[in-house]
Each structure stands twice: as structure tokens, then as C-alpha cells.
Amino acid sequence: MAVHERVKDFFRNELVELQNADLFKEERMICSAQAADILVKYPSGAQPRTVINFCANNYLGLSSHPALIEAAQKGLQERGYGMSSVRFICGTQDIHKELEQKVSEFLGMEDTILYSSCFDANGGVFEALLGEEDALISDELNHASIIDGIRLCKAERHRFKHQDMKDLEHHLKLTQDRRFRLIVTDGAFSMDGVVARLDEISDLAETYDAILMVDDSHATGFIGKTGRGTHEYFDVMDRVDIITTTFGKALGGASGGCVSGSKVFIDILRQRSRPYLFSNTMSPVVVAATIKAIQLLQESTHLRDKLERNATYFRTQIKAAGFEIKEGFHPIVPIMLHDAKLVQDMARELYNEGIYVIGFFYPVVPRGTARIRVQLSAAHEFEHIDRAIAAFTKVGKKLGILPEHPHVSKQER
Amino acid sequence: MSYSDSAKAHFAAELKSIRESGLFKEERFIESPQAARITVKYPWGAPSKEVINLCANNYLGLSSHPEVLDAARAALEVRGFGLSSVRFICGTQDIHHELEQKLTEFLGTEDTVLFPSCMEANVGLFEVMLDKDDAMIADRLVHASIVDGMRLCKAQLYNYKHSNMDHLEEKLQETQACRFRLIITDGVFSMDGDIAQLDKICDLADKYGAFVMVDDSHATGFMGRTGRGTHEHCGVVGRIDVITTTLGKALGGAAGGCVSGRAEIVEMCRQRARPYLFSNTVPPVVVAATLKVLNVISRSTDRRDKLEANTRYFREQMTRVGFDIREGIHPIVPVMLYNATLSQNVARDLYGEGIYVVGFFFPVVPQGQARIRVQISADHEREDLDKAVSAFAKVGQKYNILGKKKDEIIATYGT
Numbered sequence: 001m002a003v004h005e006r007v008k009d010f011f012r013n014e015l016v017e018l019q020n021a022d023l024f025k026e027e028r029m030i031c032s033a034q035a036a037d038i039l040v041k042y043p044s045g046a047q048p049r050t051v052i053n054f055c056a057n058n059y060l061g062l063s064s065h066p067a068l069i070e071a072a073q074k075g076l077q078e079r080g081y082g083m084s085s086v087r088f089i090c091g092t093q094d095i096h097k098e099l100e101q102k103v104s105e106f107l108g109m110e111d112t113i114l115y116s117s118c119f120d121a122n123g124g125v126f127e128a129l130l131g132e133e134d135a136l137i138s139d140e141l142n143h144a145s146i147i148d149g150i151r152l153c154k155a156e157r158h159r160f161k162h163q164d165m166k167d168l169e170h171h172l173k174l175t176q177d178r179r180f181r182l183i184v185t186d187g188a189f190s191m192d193g194v195v196a197r198l199d200e201i202s203d204l205a206e207t208y209d210a211i212l213m214v215d216d217s218h219a220t221g222f223i224g225k226t227g228r229g230t231h232e233y234f235d236v237m238d239r240v241d242i243i244t245t246t247f248g249k250a251l252g253g254a255s256g257g258c259v260s261g262s263k264v265f266i267d268i269l270r271q272r273s274r275p276y277l278f279s280n281t282m283s284p285v286v287v288a289a290t291i292k293a294i295q296l297l298q299e300s301t302h303l304r305d306k307l308e309r310n311a312t313y314f315r316t317q318i319k320a321a322g323f324e325i326k327e328g329f330h331p332i333v334p335i336m337l338h339d340a341k342l343v344q345d346m347a348r349e350l351y352n353e354g355i356y357v358i359g360f361f362y363p364v365v366p367r368g369t370a371r372i373r374v375q376l377s378a379a380h381e382f383e384h385i386d387r388a389i390a391a392f393t394k395v396g397k398k399l400g401i402l403p404e405h406p407h408v409s410k411q412e413r
Numbered sequence: 414m415s416y417s418d419s420a421k422a423h424f425a426a427e428l429k430s431i432r433e434s435g436l437f438k439e440e441r442f443i444e445s446p447q448a449a450r451i452t453v454k455y456p457w458g459a460p461s462k463e464v465i466n467l468c469a470n471n472y473l474g475l476s477s478h479p480e481v482l483d484a485a486r487a488a489l490e491v492r493g494f495g496l497s498s499v500r501f502i503c504g505t506q507d508i509h510h511e512l513e514q515k516l517t518e519f520l521g522t523e524d525t526v527l528f529p530s531c532m533e534a535n536v537g538l539f540e541v542m543l544d545k546d547d548a549m550i551a552d553r554l555v556h557a558s559i560v561d562g563m564r565l566c567k568a569q570l571y572n573y574k575h576s577n578m579d580h581l582e583e584k585l586q587e588t589q590a591c592r593f594r595l596i597i598t599d600g601v602f603s604m605d606g607d608i609a610q611l612d613k614i615c616d617l618a619d620k621y622g623a624f625v626m627v628d629d630s631h632a633t634g635f636m637g638r639t640g641r642g643t644h645e646h647c648g649v650v651g652r653i654d655v656i657t658t659t660l661g662k663a664l665g666g667a668a669g670g671c672v673s674g675r676a677e678i679v680e681m682c683r684q685r686a687r688p689y690l691f692s693n694t695v696p697p698v699v700v701a702a703t704l705k706v707l708n709v710i711s712r713s714t715d716r717r718d719k720l721e722a723n724t725r726y727f728r729e730q731m732t733r734v735g736f737d738i739r740e741g742i743h744p745i746v747p748v749m750l751y752n753a754t755l756s757q758n759v760a761r762d763l764y765g766e767g768i769y770v771v772g773f774f775f776p777v778v779p780q781g782q783a784r785i786r787v788q789i790s791a792d793h794e795r796e797d798l799d800k801a802v803s804a805f806a807k808v809g810q811k812y813n814i815l816g817k818k819k820d821e822i823i824a825t826y827g828t
Contacts, residue, residue: 117530
């Protein structure tokens with residue numbers, strides 16, 4: 001058999017296995033802009049219908065905010081569409097520098113370097129800073145991009161148990177002879193909607209003289225009193241050395257990411273970080289709109305306040321309806337169903353009720369912890385949330401997750 | 414701050430040594446859209462001036478093309494700014510599928526999947542396709558993103574000497590026991606502008622039952638008679654199993670990349686490629702603008718033809734005034750200076766003459782092969798090229814390198 005046929009056969013089998021194991025990912029086609037109400041064609045070929053979106057990282061509702069669209073239009077007009085270059089050849093506009101300054105100011109850091117994505121920022125940060133004399137100490141549930149960045153770095157690798165401060169301390173003790181140690185954690189963990197205990201982690205970093213890095217992709221713009229992120233929430237804004245974050249979620253959601261931190265780190269990254277040196281500069285349209293997003297957040301906390309109210313309201317109502325959720329305050333609300341098939345049935349039934357959510361199951365989350373991950377947005381009104389609660393309740397009863405008469409059972413309790 | 418002063422001191426010392434060895438990269442600030450002529454502030458704080466840009470990957474002059482801008486504007490209104498999602502959650506619009514289909518048609522492949530960048534396409538691809546029973550056989554000079562992708566893949570890694578078919582064949586013989594062998598090459602190598610011998614590579618792949626992956630980032634849109642890429646140029650359309658390429662150079666230059674090729678491999682990328690699953694979808698504005706780009710270059714070959722004519726003209730003129738350039742037909746024209754300091758001095762003086770180019774030296778190119786890398790665009794007019802050639806001639810005369818051969822330049826300036 002010719003190699004092409006052999007290869008095709010091999011991968012065809014792999015794909016069938018994925019389908020048989022219910023692990024095949026299907027994409028739903030959206031025919032509108034990202035928003036609370038979106039127009040979706042699903043399954044492919046079906047008539048488009050309007051559903052309420054509860055699974056976007058559009059936390060602040062900025063993805064199609066008129067002020068951002070206007071800034072993007074202006075960016076296109078004044079700065080063109082693409083730069084067709086990496087930063088250091090001919091891909092740096094004055095607005096790139098302006099955005100870097102704005103981000104530094106917003107996050108309370110010395111300096112900032114932009115990347116095409118936070119995936120690239122995490123992919124390029126470790127190798128540029130650390131060598132084989134050093135150690136990386138990473139929360140076991142950190143994002144895939146951090147894991148890939150660590151795989152590309154020669155430093156000794158240590159994993160501490162998720163949010164386990166004793167285990168973190170154990171690894172800090174184990175690595176005392178290393179030149180530098182870097183502790184890395186997500187600020188907010190995307191599958192559980194829980195935040196890292198940055199107060200305790202920064203204490204440990206200080207005690208053991210380690211560098212502290214936080215990926216705040218699911219926090220920048222809305223966690224903390226003025227939305228600066230997890231470090232603001234824990235009042236450790238001057239104790240985190242490096243923050244990586246994305247412009248692809250709360251801050252407009254198109255693309256781009258950054259590393260923010262001490263100037264000396266950022267200077268090194270500009271000289272050495274491979275995704276910075278070998279991948280395109282951020283496009284002017286994204287730079288212009290992101291500057292506007294940050295400006296909006298500096299002017300008013302209205303959007304993050306609304307998001308907080310929405311998250312609290314949804315969490316209260318869904319619990320009252322009888323669902324088990326992971327406790328917390330983050331707009332990521334995991335509704336625990338524990339069974340992979342059940343979450344997929346639930347997501348499908350909810351779609352029929354006009355609610356767009358996705359089931360998450362092994363290998364994305366541990367076996368036996370399958371869940372629907374709901375994500376709230378400042379674009380949602382209470383009316384959207386009420387409709388979602390009603391749909392969850394209806395489907396929950398239909399699938400036998402909720403008792404038929406919840407009020408009775410509550411009184412009995 | 415929790416990290417020790419020693420860490421800070423360490424990195425400060427590293428920066429100092431990068432500066433002292435003349436390897437520090439400085440950025441120049443552009444105040445205009447990307448084009449043949451741009452407004453630049455350099456160094457930071459200096460007054461702005463208009464210069465001719467000879468170092469962008471804006472090969473087809475589409476980075477600020479009016480039709481492309483119109484498509485981008487319209488998409489912002491109808492499809493919004495961001496999708497705030499990865500593809501498989503809620504980041505797929507119908508236009509993403511449309512673009513994937515159009516790219517498939519354009520490249521003459523079976524299917525295509527978009528990535529946020531070609532860097533991420535290359536980083537994610539190999540791990541999806543290959544395992545420890547397999548072999549990656551790569552040209553020694555492939556792009557950094559391919560190198561990173563290979564570092565993340567468990568397959569055994571073999572390198573063959575740059576474009577050396579005998580050495581490639583040797584490696585194919587050495588790896589006969591492997592389950593799958595993948596030959597990996599750039600279509601066009603970005604530092605030299607030389608073209609992979611895809612016809613011979615495909616013949617060897619057939620002979621040894623290997624398959625072929627090409628990164629065509631410096632070719633898609635303009636290499637080959639209708640601009641499909643290096644595979645068209647070499648007459649092997651349909652014989653390349655996987656093509657990766659970028660939307661960030663000739664095809665508009667904003668962002669985005671893709672994997673295009675055998676349908677099953679593309680589908681496996683959708684299911685398993687980590688940058689696809691864990692990084693944002695390509696924003697609607699980029700998708701819509703790229704659709705327009707494909708439309709523009711499919712309906713006429715005017716732009717690639719003009720680029721070809723510009724390239725030929727510039728190469729002839731530079732040779733005529735006495736520069737040592739790497740022979741070839743690609744719009745990347747390496748002007749060889751061999752010495753790192755000389756390449757920086759020439760670039761600085763050219764900037765003074767209104768010509769924006771950058772010197773390339775170790776570690777970006779091998780030691781002793783410093784150069785100015787000129788990149789021609791379809792946006793350039795003859796007048797721009799004439800002005801560039803006379804500026805080069807003036808600066809070349811100042812450094813007394815016109816008509817000088819490699820040995821003579823090295824004798825004067827060293828490596």
C-alpha cells in the first residue's frame with residue numbers, strides 16, 4: 001500500500017476510535033457576532049436559530065462592543081490591516097508601544113511585551129528566562145500552554161498538587177540548590193472557576209526567594225475591585241513578578257497576549273523569546289481596539305460590577321434550583337453532573353431549549369467529574385439568566401438530575 | 414518583589430553582554446500603515462521621516478489594500494471584533510469554514526484547518542501526526558517554529574544537509590524500520606530566498622514510502638505561475654501531504670495560519686492539536702479580509718506578475734552596480750556583506766538615505782554570513798526600486814564594496 005493510503009488508513013481509524021469513545025469534537029457554526037444572543041447553525045445544515053450563549057470568554061461583553069468596533073475601524077483606517085512582519089524587523093508601530101504602556105499601567109507592572117497570543121507568551125517565556133541550573137514549580141492543573149512552554153525549557157521540572165501549599169513548600173525546599181526557582185500558576189483555573197491562593201503563594205515565594213509567575217487569562221479585566229486581576233483580588237499587586245495574560249477573552253476577544261513584569265525580564269524576552277522573534281506582530285486593528293478596551297475599564301468598573309452581579313445571581317439561582325456547583329465567585333460556574341454521557345445529553349437538550357453550553361469530560365477534566373461549564377458575561381441581562389435557570393430546571397427534571405417536585409423536597413429537608 | 418537581587422543582576426548582565434556583542438535588537442516605530450513607503454520614527458524620539466520599506470513580508474502589497482480594508486471594515490460591523498473562544502466551544506463562524514474551503518481550493522489540497530498563526534500550526538502539527546515509532550527527517554535550515562514543533566514531538570529526529578538530496582536519501586535509508594517517515598522542509602528558506610527541490614523530494618518520498626510536509630509561508634500567494642506556492646513552482650501540486658502556511662505575510666499580513674493537506678491529518682489536527690484546542694480562534698476581521706485576498710489573487714495574477722518583474726529588475730540592477738547577491742528568483746534578495754558590524758553600518762546609512770532595511774547576522778544566519786535581506790513587494794514602483802539601488806550604490810561606494818567578491822570584502826572587514 002502506498003504511504004499516503006497507509007497514513008490515511010491509520011488516521012481514519014484513529015478518528016473512528018474518537019467517535020466511538022464519544023470524544024469527537026464537533027464545531028457549531030455561528031452566523032452572527034459574539035454576544036449574549038447568537039445565531040447558530042447546528043447541526044451543520046440545520047436552520048440557524050437564536051440561542052443564549054453561556055460558553056464564551058466574553059466576560060465583559062466587549063467582543064462586539066460599539067466602542068471597540070469604532071476603535072477597530074479607526075485602527076484599520078489609520079494603521080492599515082496587516083504589518084506582514086515580526087516586531088523587530090518592520091512590525092512595530094507607535095500604537096504597539098502605547099498598548100504595552102497601557103497594559104503595564106493597568107496591571108501595575110514595570111513593562112510589557114506583546115505576543116500574537118497568550119499561548120505564544122506562555123510558550124516563549126520560560127525558555128528565554130531559565131536554563132538547566134534552574135527549577136520550574138508548576139501547579140498540576142495549569143493551562144496546556146504553560147505545560148508546552150515548560151516542555152520547551154531546560155529547567156528542572158516540579159509539579160505541585162493543585163492549590164496544595166504544603167506540597168508547593170515541599171518542592172521549594174527540594175530545589176534550594178537551584179540558581180533560580182520560578183513558581184507558576186494560573187490566576188483562575190478555567191475548568192473549576194477557582195482562583196489561586198496568591199496571598200499564600202507570594203508568602204512562600206518570598207520565604208524561599210522564588211520568582212512568581214501568574215497566567216491571569218481568566219481574570220484580567222474583571223477579578224479584583226477594579227478588575228486588574230487575581231493579584232488585585234488578593235492584594236498582592238506588588239508581589240507577583242511576571243503576569244501573562246490574553247486579549248482574547250475579556251479584553252475584546254480577538255487575539256493577542258502579553259507578558260508583563262519587571263523591566264529586565266521583558267528586555268530579555270524581546271531579545272530571546274522565540275514566538276516573539278519568529279511570529280507576526282499583533283495586527284494594528286487588534287492593538288487599537290485593545291487600547292480602547294483598557295481605557296474603558298480604567299474609566300469605570302461598571303462592566304466588571306455587572307459581571308459580578310450576574311455571576312452571584314446565577315450561582316444563587318442554580319443552587320436554589322437544586323444543582324450541584326463548584327463553590328466560588330468566578331463567572332465560570334461548573335455544574336457538576338459527573339457522567340460524560342449525561343453532560344452531553346444535557347448540553348444537547350439545553351440547546352433545544354435555546355441555551356448554548358458545552359459539556360466537559362475526560363480527558364479535559366478528571367474521570368467522574370464531567371460537568372457543564374457555564375460562563376457568565378456582562379452582556380447577559382437577568383432575563384437571560386432567568387431563561388437559563390428555567391431551561392436547566394426543565395432539562396434537569398427530564399434527565400432525572402432534579403426531583404420532579406423540588407419545592408416539596410426542599411421543605412422536607 | 415520576591416525574586417532575589419541576584420536574579421535581576423543576572424538578567425541585567427545578560428542584556429549587557431548582548432549589547433556589547435552587537436547583537437541587541439532595536440525596534441523602529443512605524444506611524445503609518447504597512448506599504449512601499451512608510452513613516453518611521455527611529456530612534457525613538459527622533460523626528461518622523463518617510464522611507465521606502467524593503468524589509469516587509471508584504472510581498473503582494475495587500476497589507477493595506479483598499480479592497481482588503483473594505484472587507485475588514487464590513488466584517489467588523491457584521492461579525493464583531495472578537496469571538497472570545499477557541500474554535501470548538503463557540504469560536505467557529507460560518508466564514509471560518511468558508512475560508513478553510515477556499516484555502517483548500519487555492520492550495521489544491523483535500524482539507525484545511527486554521528490556526529492563530531503559522532507558528533502555532535507548526536508547533537502543534539508534528540505531535541498530532543507522529544509518535545516515537547516514527548521519524549522526522551528535516552532540512553537543517555527549517556524555520557524556528559518547525560524546530561519547536563519537532564522538539565514537542567516524540568518521533569525520532571533526523572536532519573539532512575540543507576537541500577542536499579543525497580544526504581536526505583541517506584537518512585531515508587537509515588530510517589527504513591520506522592512506521593512513518595515525514596520529510597520536513599520550508600518551501601522557500603527565509604534567509605537565502607532559495608527554493609526547496611520539491612520535485613526531487615517528492616520522488617525520494619515515493620521511492621522510500623515517506624510523506625512530505627512543506628512550510629510555504631514565504632511562497633503562498635506568489636510562487637508558481639498562479640501563485641499557489643512552491644508546489645506549483647516545482648510541478649508537484651497534489652503530491653505534498655501537508656502544507657503549513659501563514660496568512661501573516663503575502664495574504665494580507667495581519668495574523669493567522671493553517672495546516673492544509675490530507676483530509677485525515679487535517680481532521681486529527683482539529684481533534685488533537687494543542688494550539689488549536691487551547692488558543693483563540695482567528696478573529697472574524699482576519700477571516701473576512703483573507704477571503705477577500707484569495708478572491709483578489711484568484712481572479713488575476715497581476716500582483717504576483719508585478720512582484721516577479723520587480724524582483725527580476727532589482728536583482729539585475731543590484732548585480733549591475735556591483736553587489737554580491739545570492740542568485741535566485743525569489744523576492745527575498747540577500748545582499749551579502751559577511752561582517753555583522755558592516756551589515757549594521759550599511760543598514761544605518763541606508764536609513765539615512767531613506768531606505769529601510771535590516772542587517773541580519775549571527776545567530777540568525779551562520780557566523781561570517783552577515784547580510785542585508787531585501788524583500789521586494791508588488792507595491793514597489795520602478796521609481797522606488799531605482800531610488801533604492803542608487804542609495805545602495807552610494808553606501809556601497811562609501812564602504813568600498815562595489816564589485817568586490819566575497820574574499821575581498823572579508824579581507825577588508827573580516828567575518
